[in-house]
Amino acid sequence: MSNCNSCPSKNKCSTKDTGCNIINNPNNKIKNIIGVMSGKGGVGKSTVTSLLAKKLNSMGYTVGILDADITGPSIPRLMGVKDAKAFSNGKGIVPICNPQNIKVMSINLMVASESEPIVWKGPIVSNAVKQFYTDVLWGELDYLLIDMPPGTGDVALTVMQNIPINGIVMVSIPQDLVSMIVSKAVKMANMLNIDVLGVVENMSYIQCPDCDKKIKLFDGDETEKFLSDMNLSLLGELPMTKEIVNITHHGVTEISDELDSTLESIVNKIK
Numbered sequence: 001m002s003n004c005n006s007c008p009s010k011n012k013c014s015t016k017d018t019g020c021n022i023i024n025n026p027n028n029k030i031k032n033i034i035g036v037m038s039g040k041g042g043v044g045k046s047t048v049t050s051l052l053a054k055k056l057n058s059m060g061y062t063v064g065i066l067d068a069d070i071t072g073p074s075i076p077r078l079m080g081v082k083d084a085k086a087f088s089n090g091k092g093i094v095p096i097c098n099p100q101n102i103k104v105m106s107i108n109l110m111v112a113s114e115s116e117p118i119v120w121k122g123p124i125v126s127n128a129v130k131q132f133y134t135d136v137l138w139g140e141l142d143y144l145l146i147d148m149p150p151g152t153g154d155v156a157l158t159v160m161q162n163i164p165i166n167g168i169v170m171v172s173i174p175q176d177l178v179s180m181i182v183s184k185a186v187k188m189a190n191m192l193n194i195d196v197l198g199v200v201e202n203m204s205y206i207q208c209p210d211c212d213k214k215i216k217l218f219d220g221d222e223t224e225k226f227l228s229d230m231n232l233s234l235l236g237e238l239p240m241t242k243e244i245v246n247i248t249h250h251g252v253t254e255i256s257d258e259l260d261s262t263l264e265s266i267v268n269k270i271k
């Protein structure tokens with residue numbers, strides 16, 4: 001079980017003397033583990049996870065993505081490895097490398113067909129996520145990003161209690177219903193003493209292709225109020241745009257200066 005020497009949180013851990021549930025993976029040297037969470041489904045966690053991984057990779061860091069969304073995994077598709085199959089080499093599970101050399105582990109890399117449903121009870125799902133940390137040969141990584149499932153249930157609790165994450169990036173969209181639910185995830189992280197690094201506001205606006213005007217999809221000041229109520233900082237705003245879909249769904253590697261600099265600014269705030 002816990003061994004403080006190989007835990008990335010060892011210098012700021014409050015349970016140093018009392019012990020914790022953190023599990024280790026002595027075969028791996030992972031410098032930073034960041035969860036990407038939202039509480040609410042469909043707001044763009046996996047999209048943001050894959051954009052951050054690609055940006056970190058382009059800045060020269062070694063990156064892996066652990067897809068903790070066991071029942072709704074989308075990372076293999078977003079990272080361009082949907083047809084690959086992970087295997088065990090006797091020492092552990094070998095993650096799949098995408099064309100940019102980003103390592104990926106997801107349940108969809110282990111099932112016969114990507115549309116195969118995972119119909120498992122909560123504890124089995126949680127154990128699978130733990131194994132994606134303990135049994136996968138991640139090797140040396142600067143960053144392991146964990147794409148969390150929606151909600152504040154079993155898997156989120158397992159990740160927060162058992163994997164030595166350095167912090168969480170919250171993803172939200174500018175709508176009060178969503179920020180109310182994201183607040184629950186923020187409060188959960190606070191309860192478990194996990195740093196929330198800030199909020200990425202996704203689908204923040206659309207941009208008119210003719211006049212470049214930024215059009216807000218939702219009215220009001222939901223995000224500002226949410227950030228101040230939760231005492232959080234805004235890491236950046238991502239537009240709702242075809243460019244993001246092209247990068248994530250179609251493996252397009254060119255990126256506009258504007259999106260690239262937004263991602264760079266987000267990454268610089270979390271690394």
Ligand SMILES: Nc1ncnc2c1ncn2[C@@H]1O[C@H](COP(=O)(O)OP(=O)(O)OP(=O)(O)O)[C@@H](O)[C@H]1O
Nearest residue numbers: 041042043044045046047072150203239240241244
């Ligand atoms: N900024 C964006 N611009 C355009 N489309 C987007 C953007 N962000 C997300 N999407 C699209 O919205 C859909 C949901 O995104 P995504 O799968 O990343 O959400 P999620 O929060 O991870 O969902 P889940 O709750 O199922 O895990 C996807 O089809 C994705 O391509």
